[in-house]
Amino acid sequence: MEPRKMLYCGICSMPPEYCEFSGTQEKCKEWLKLHHEDVYDDMYSVQDVGQGVEKVSLEDASGEKRSDRTLVKDKSAKLEAKLERENKKKMSSRVIIKRVERTKRKCVTTIHGLDIFDVDLKKAAKMFANKFACGSSVAKNNQNQDEIVVQGDFSDELFDLILANWSQVPEDNIDIVEEKKKKGGN
The missing domain is CATH 3.30.780.10 (SUI1-like domain)
Structure with missing residues (x-):
């Protein structure tokens, strides 16, 4: 079995996945684009990021998947209910x-x-x-x-x-x- 070849950044000497934690992310991106364009496209492709954001969903306590829009609606409904309770408390x-x-x-x-x-x-x-x-x-x-x-x-x-x-x-x-x-x- 042959050893695995690892790619390390020429700027911060970390794997490209960890360059964002080095403090020199922009320089690392430029280096990666110049020397390993295929890896750069895999990591920072705009289309992939956009599609990933569209597919994002979270599971609630019952286990069913919910989109970000329903989460925002739920938060606003909870906020309205909280304000209504506070208003009732004031009036009583x-x-x-x-x-x-x-x-x-x-x-x-x-x-x-x-x-x-x-x-x-x-x-x-x-x-x-x-x-x-x-x-x-x-x-x-x-x-x-x-x-x-x-x-x-x-x-x-x-x-x-x-x-x-x-x-x-x-x-x-x-x-x-x-x-x-x-x-x-x-």
Whole structure:
């Protein structure tokens, strides 16, 4: 049995199939075309590449072959379904404005759920602080979710301000809740 003859590139000294990894692919192509035109035609023929691309298909989980066009349609359908789910989630979620009593006659107002409607909480807190001339900040609640805490009783004004500044928040999705402090008796 006679040993197999291997062809090595005169530029990068690799087999022609690996020239693309050498970093000198264009020079290697030129060398291959000059010295071994038949191998060059086999590797870089435009007709063969075009026909190969047309025949490309992938198998899905069920094992049936699918073309690239059906894959693109499937991806766009999945993207549409995802956007629809996100939109339904937004429409079913609630913005809760809660008035919480503290000591004596002091209270704070918390706003939870604005972040679902793509509202920047820090900018909103700053706007509330400037509008009502009070302290306002973004804090984590007991469920480790962000909410805006405004010092003072501004629940009705906050309702109107949210509707005026963020049109993406539907009026029906805003709830005003009042939470009174429980008395510590026996």
